[in-house]
Amino acid sequence: xxxxxxxxxxxxxxxxxxxxxxxxxxxxxxxxxxxxxxxxxxxxxxxxxxxxxxxxxxxxxxxxxxxxxxxxxxxxxxxxxxxxxxxxxxxxxxxxxxxxxxxxxxxxxxxxxxxxxxxxxxxxxxxxxxxxxxxxxxxxxxxxxxxxxxxxxxxxxxxxxxxxxxxxxxxxxxxxxxxxxxxxxxxxxxxxxxxxxxxxxxxxxxxxxxxxxxxxxxxxxxxxxxxxxxxxxxxxxxxxxxxxxxxxxxxxxxxxxxxxxxxxxxxxxxxxxxxxxxxxx
Amino acid sequence: xxxxxxxxxxxxxxxxxxxxxxxxxxxxxxxxxxxxxxxxxxxxxxxxxxxxxxxxxxxxxxxxxxxxxxxxxxxxxxxxxxxxxxxxxxxxxxxxxxxxxxxxxxxxxxxxxxxxxxxxxxxxxxxxxxxxxxxxxxxxxxxxxxxxxxxxxxxxxxxxxxxxxxxxxxxxxxxxxxxxxxxxxxxxxxxxxxxxxxxxxxxxxxxxxxxxxxxxxxxxxxxxxxxxxxxxxxxxxxxxxxxxxxxxxxxxxxxxxxxxxxxxxxxxxxxxxxxxxxxxxxxxxxxxxxxxxxxxxxxxxxxxxxxxxxxxxx
Numbered sequence: 001x002x003x004x005x006x007x008x009x010x011x012x013x014x015x016x017x018x019x020x021x022x023x024x025x026x027x028x029x030x031x032x033x034x035x036x037x038x039x040x041x042x043x044x045x046x047x048x049x050x051x052x053x054x055x056x057x058x059x060x061x062x063x064x065x066x067x068x069x070x071x072x073x074x075x076x077x078x079x080x081x082x083x084x085x086x087x088x089x090x091x092x093x094x095x096x097x098x099x100x101x102x103x104x105x106x107x108x109x110x111x112x113x114x115x116x117x118x119x120x121x122x123x124x125x126x127x128x129x130x131x132x133x134x135x136x137x138x139x140x141x142x143x144x145x146x147x148x149x150x151x152x153x154x155x156x157x158x159x160x161x162x163x164x165x166x167x168x169x170x171x172x173x174x175x176x177x178x179x180x181x182x183x184x185x186x187x188x189x190x191x192x193x194x195x196x197x198x199x200x201x202x203x204x205x206x207x208x209x210x211x212x213x214x215x216x217x218x219x220x221x222x223x224x225x226x227x228x229x230x231x232x233x234x235x236x237x238x239x240x241x242x243x244x245x246x247x248x249x250x251x252x253x254x255x256x257x258x259x260x261x262x263x264x265x266x267x268x269x270x271x272x273x274x275x276x277x278x279x280x281x
Numbered sequence: 282x283x284x285x286x287x288x289x290x291x292x293x294x295x296x297x298x299x300x301x302x303x304x305x306x307x308x309x310x311x312x313x314x315x316x317x318x319x320x321x322x323x324x325x326x327x328x329x330x331x332x333x334x335x336x337x338x339x340x341x342x343x344x345x346x347x348x349x350x351x352x353x354x355x356x357x358x359x360x361x362x363x364x365x366x367x368x369x370x371x372x373x374x375x376x377x378x379x380x381x382x383x384x385x386x387x388x389x390x391x392x393x394x395x396x397x398x399x400x401x402x403x404x405x406x407x408x409x410x411x412x413x414x415x416x417x418x419x420x421x422x423x424x425x426x427x428x429x430x431x432x433x434x435x436x437x438x439x440x441x442x443x444x445x446x447x448x449x450x451x452x453x454x455x456x457x458x459x460x461x462x463x464x465x466x467x468x469x470x471x472x473x474x475x476x477x478x479x480x481x482x483x484x485x486x487x488x489x490x491x492x493x494x495x496x497x498x499x500x501x502x503x504x505x506x507x508x509x510x511x512x513x514x515x516x517x518x519x520x521x522x523x524x525x526x527x528x529x530x531x532x533x534x535x536x537x538x539x540x541x542x543x544x545x546x547x548x549x550x551x552x553x554x555x556x557x558x559x560x561x562x563x564x565x566x567x568x569x570x571x572x573x574x575x576x577x578x579x580x581x582x583x584x585x586x587x588x589x590x591x592x593x594x595x
Contacts, residue, residue, distance in 0.1 A: 134350035
């Protein structure tokens with residue numbers, strides 16, 4: 001259960017997380033703005049509310065794990081890890097530079113706190129299954145959280161993994177879909193049909209809950225609900241807006257991986273700073 | 282003398298022993314556990330055995346997650362499937378972070394036989410050899426398979442091992458010591474040196490025996506680790522010979538022949554090189570021995586190719 005003050009604190013952290021995402025990306029360079037911003041509230045709820053995690057010891061064997069399967073949105077994870085103090089906030093500015101620990105897609109052997117190598121879509125849920133199974137073999141009680149993109153669900157391996165999770169009764173696995181309805185070029189429903197998403201996952205055997213992915217209280221409640229599952233994997237379908245928080249990016253596929261101008265950058269930062277101020281009141 | 286055996290059987294038995302010694306070893310399969318012989322491990326350690334069904338990519342990614350948590354997963358399927366279907370997750374999730382996942386490809390090559398080209402892996406070594414951090418092992422007989430199975434568990438990174446379902450005569454005695462990255466002279470011979478791995482080692486030894494009757498001294502080197510290649514031994518062996526030969530049950534593009542060619546091309550003076558293997562084509566249905574004969578990989582064909590090349594050189 002979450003108190004109103006706890007929710008308010010999480011909203012402030014989510015606003016800061018968005019500001020740091022755009023800040024580390026900067027103007028004039030192609031970055032994955034859209035998917036990082038749509039995932040910001042989910043990532044905040046995981047790291048700052050739900051996960052059992054010690055920022056001073058990111059390799060603690062009993063920690064909860066977060067697998068970013070939609071690897072291009074890793075800036076949201078980098079921002080959370082830096083805000084927690086896993087690595088310095090100043091390091092965020094090195095994103096994708098030669099020699100940086102912050103690679104363009106998640107690299108577990110480069111970055112403290114990153115749990116998997118992803119980037120080719122569709123592979124993360126299988127990896128998360130492996131982490132969840134390892135807990136069983138090693139008699140540990142940690143939980144595994146895996147964030148999938150909705151466009152990523154076009155990849156067939158996701159559905160192989162989905163059936164394995166159910167077969168193995170992985171109650172310690174929670175998957176979340178960042179349902180922003182846009183992929184790299186256009187709508188997720190172009191190319192393949194995903195809807196009705198919730199019944200599809202339920203029919204495979206997942207416990208499914210659908211929430212507004214920008215409603216912090218609803219996200220926290222959904223994560224609490226998922227924690228109550230014993231022998232069934234949980235799926236939270238988080239309905240989101242791609243580019244959420246920056247007016248000219250919101251709901252636009254054009255900012256999946258694209259540069260923004262100096263002027264757009266100033267506007268984005270101004271909007272996000274205003275949101276931070278509003279949350280601080 | 283021991284009977285001829287299929288290397289996959291020695292692997293199944295070794296895996297069982299490894300499971301007893303190493304509690305962190307887990308085994309994954311994709312609905313082929315009787316073929317891959319992981320059934321032996323499954324029966325002994327049901328809680329450390331995972332059959333994910335017919336989904337090889339899901340299997341190797343799952344293994345990566347397990348390896349990230351300190352387990353040592355052995356993943357199993359046919360050689361063609363585990364390298365071909367799974368190339369991308371192997372690359373991103375296993376080779377890139379250098380996780381200790383052991384990929385074991387069974388029923389490799391032409392000797393897979395009647396199932397035909399879809400199942401005959403002739404490019405698996407090429408696929409795995411190109412990946413940074415990945416090592417590639419192709420044992421010659423049951424004893425080497427057994428030792429390699431143990432050695433892979435001690436190797437800190439990822440590995441690919443290819444195993445056969447083709448009876449192959451014993452090459453090594455029980456006191457043999459397999460070491461990752463070390464090739465081994467099996468037969469001395471100065472005029473020709475033959476580098477072979479897997480099933481073709483016994484074929485090359487038989488060919489060398491026949492060549493002796495032709496008055497040709499042919500040495501044979503077992504190159505069971507194709508990556509990292511034992512470059513020192515290969516360069517030294519080739520330097521002494523009038524002709525270097527590679528024999529492999531694989532495409533001559535990207536496998537042992539390519540690895541040796543790359544190694545020798547940087548050496549001067551280098552011996553002329555003859556690469557025997559499958560010459561840039563797919564396999565087909567047939568009996569294992571018929572297919573090996575068609576592609577010139579039986580002792581008779583190897584002998585004839587060497588005699589022919591020596592005649593051209595002289």
